[in-house]
Amino acid sequence: MFPAESSESIERPSLARAYPAVLRAAIGLGVYAGAFGATFGAVSVGSGLTVGQTMILSLVMFSGASQFAFVGVAAAGSPWAAIPAALLLGVRNAFYGVPISEILSPHGWRRLVTAHFVIDETTAMAVGQAEPRAKRFAFWSTGLILFALWQTGSLVGALVGEAIDPARLGLDAAAPAVFLALLWPALKSRSGKVVAALGGLVAFLLIPVAPAGVPVIAAATVAVAAGLLAKPRKVTRA
Numbered sequence: 001m002f003p004a005e006s007s008e009s010i011e012r013p014s015l016a017r018a019y020p021a022v023l024r025a026a027i028g029l030g031v032y033a034g035a036f037g038a039t040f041g042a043v044s045v046g047s048g049l050t051v052g053q054t055m056i057l058s059l060v061m062f063s064g065a066s067q068f069a070f071v072g073v074a075a076a077g078s079p080w081a082a083i084p085a086a087l088l089l090g091v092r093n094a095f096y097g098v099p100i101s102e103i104l105s106p107h108g109w110r111r112l113v114t115a116h117f118v119i120d121e122t123t124a125m126a127v128g129q130a131e132p133r134a135k136r137f138a139f140w141s142t143g144l145i146l147f148a149l150w151q152t153g154s155l156v157g158a159l160v161g162e163a164i165d166p167a168r169l170g171l172d173a174a175a176p177a178v179f180l181a182l183l184w185p186a187l188k189s190r191s192g193k194v195v196a197a198l199g200g201l202v203a204f205l206l207i208p209v210a211p212a213g214v215p216v217i218a219a220a221t222v223a224v225a226a227g228l229l230a231k232p233r234k235v236t237r238a
Contacts, residue, residue: 018129018130018131018134018137018138019134019137022125022129022134022137022138022141022142023141025125025142026125026138026141026142026145026146027145029121029125029142029145029146030142030145030146030148030149031149033064033121033146033149033150033153034149034150034152034153035153036064036150036153037058037064037149037150037151037152037153037154037157038153038154038156038157038160039153039157040054040058040064040067040068040071040153040154040157041054041058041153041154041155041156041157041158041159041160041161042157042158042160042161043068043071043157043161044057044067044071044154044157044158044161045157045158045161045162046161047071047072049071051155051158051159051162054154054158055151055154055155055158057070057071058150058151058154059151062116062117062119062147062150063119064150096118096119096120096123097115097118099123099126099127100114100118100122100123100126100139101114103126103127103132103135103136103139104136104139117139117140117143117144117147119143119146121142121146122138122139122142122143122146123139125138125139125142126138126139126142191226194226195222195226198222198226199222202218202222203218206218
């Protein structure tokens with residue numbers, strides 16, 4: 001009678017198959033992040049930020065949608081109003097922290113480092129793996145690759161954007177356009193369309209009378225209120 005295989009011996013072959021697949025996916029996401037980061041860099045300097053400010057924003061915030069929201073509102077001449085607009089978009093990352101904390105169990109200062117890498121892509125890659133070690137490997141490999149290529153792309157885009165005329169190439173309108181593209185998938189549902197229409201109406205009414213940036217924040221509160229008031233769907237049993 002053969003001895004039973006240990007769980008560790010069974011886990012190793014599956015890990016050996018998972019690691020290369022995770023790296024390929026992470027590199028693919030990183031290439032996309034680099035291209036997207038270059039777009040952000042060019043849009044950022046086109047919106048009035050310097051190369052240094054653009055890079056600090058990428059290093060500290062490291063959240064594509066929130067960064068585009070920040071420069072979009074800041075370009076309107078209200079940098080303080082840009083902060084809550086960016087935070088509203090980034091709040092979803094806090095919910096990602098629940099599964100990630102269960103996977104990594106960080107303590108002390110490691111919690112701050114881990115939190116910086118909790119984004120859509122790292123969370124999806126981590127929870128998509130079967131074994132605990134593969135989950136940890138997926139999170140950190142994806143996070144580090146994306147971070148490095150996002151910073152590289154942001155720098156290249158900022159340097160190129162600083163050397164060209166933003167108005168001539170339409171970069172002054174690129175931030176709102178990219179921001180709209182990021183939100184477009186949410187408009188497929190009926191509730192999303194209603195919330196977008198109400199938010200747009202609020203912003204439209206406030207633009208003539210409110211300081212720059214305030215209409216955006218007011219419109220965002222419509223979405224927050226709608227989320228708080230939404231009734232949970234009843235699960236029907238077969």
